[in-house]
Amino acid sequence: MKKGRRNRQHAKLARLRRHLEISLDLLKPRRIRTRSARYAAALAEQLGLITRPKCCAWCRRRLRLERHHWNYDEPLSVTYLCGDCHEIADSMVCGAGIA
């Protein structure tokens, strides 16, 4: 039982590493890289490498939070925002031309 859990954790780590590699592989199409970056962040959260806060990082409301990537070249650098703030953040990134 214990061994099984450790193997699952290890499998997740291996998957995380693979998606990190894909997300940073400049030869891959952008949509593949962004998808892997999102997946890597989700895995990192499951593994406890990233901690999900109780409330939105911007407005501090306790709503359902979404992970916002400022830059997909940093897959594990995310900000937890509510839906409203996430929309604002996305429009900021679009405006900067790096979305």
Ligand SMILES: [Zn+2]
């Ligand atoms: Zn918010």
